[in-house]
Amino acid sequence: MNPLILTIILMTVFLGTMIVMASSHWLMIWIGFEMNLLAIIPILMKKYNPRAMEASTKYFLTQATASMLLMMAIIINLMHSGQWTITKVFNPTASIIMTLALAMKLGLTPFHFWVPEVTQGISLTSGLILLTWQKLAPMSILYQISPSINLNILLTMAVLSILVGGWGGLNQTQLRKIMAYSSIAHMGWMTAILVYNPTLTMLNMLIYIMMTLTMFMLFIHSSSTTTLSLSHTWNKAPLITTLILITLLSMGGLPPLSGFMPKWMIIQELTKNSSIILPTLMAIMALLNLYFYTRLTYSTSLTMFPSTNNMKMKWQFETKQITLLPPLIIASSLLLPLTPMLSILD
């Protein structure tokens, strides 16, 4: 893409999310969402194959539908409260419709079907932007309307998302689909705690973004999009395999890595609010996630995965530049002792 156009488009993606996060008028928030959606379409379509076009079309359709639902909720809110500012959404109908619209944007169950297909059809870098940056704007709106969200709907969607994210990822060998299902599950964890303690949602979002960034950077470095291709990284860059091991286990939520922090805090907050069965269920279902992460580490770092002999020398284009990998690795594995610092997110 022409560098000037690419700069303008990336700037508009950034601007759209910033407008969503910084506005106090519902119409501007909607405009921010639309601007974000419009500008990310050519990023998703960087390669001009039919797969990418199909993925971009699916993304556009689902996100546009979610924006329309959001607009309807905004107008119902306007009708019943007479003002456009972002506060608690007082009308329950508007609140429910808004929650559903934002769940569609995030990829929560039952609106999760677009996430694996879109993530699979686009390049790794576009998938990175899709799964990290695009989650910021809807989550910020959910944070702002969190006092008025219907708890039953949100918790149902959260638990189902953790289930779907775990079970759906079990049969995958394509790395992008694995990351998509992991994103669905993490969104489930984030929205489960939203009504009880929104600060932890922000904490989980922060840790999740760092871990997903790290994983995608490692995938981009080894130019691998399948498990088989990833299992050859021991040949080219053995250190990457160790880093993949650490980051994947962190994503699975194992102590003493930093991925344990959000899960621990969320379970603690849920039990403080006298719900015992729910966090137990969530923790057990996170094991499904952990299973396919460890399977990935098994094939990548722990064993020499079976392959034909001429594949032992990994063939790839020249190594792509990865940004900020060392700080990301540190952030996604060693942050657990900094848990008391989460009070700065308040």
Added chain:
Amino acid sequence: MMTYIVFILSVIFVIGFVGFSSKPSPIYGGLVLIVSGGVGCGIIMNFGGSFLGLMVFLIYLGGMLVVFGYTTAMATEQYPEVWVSNATVMGVFLLGLLMEVMLVLYVLKSEEVGVVFKFSSVGDWAIYDIGNSGVFSEEIVGVAALYSYGAWVVVVTGWSLLVGVLVILEVTRGD
């Protein structure tokens, strides 16, 4: 009939939307959009929005729909689909009409419809009134406010339009 004019116009509006949602060829969709646009203008004007009705005709029908018509005419096929040519299109259209007729009968029979939010009577559809100063029309004030108090909105929408054009050019470039 004049007391129910908004209701009648909205029914024609919805029928128009059903007409193009049943997906005949885009040319016929555009034709229906013209009708719906004109009827929508009538609805707005019944609430005192003469300026906005003029905008609908000028900008929407006279600008956007004309461009849409030209591009569709360039891209159309030899035998475009009408509502009666394909059983599926006909079926969906009739189904939509049936739903609309049932809704109209329901509204006419019971004086109040509470589906998602309450429609209080047949005479005034979902009214949202901001203030009755009686000196000038409130809707033009909105346009004036857009360029004075809401300058940031103009900047944002202008930027969105620019990026929209760039995105479309980028997407249709291919290769």
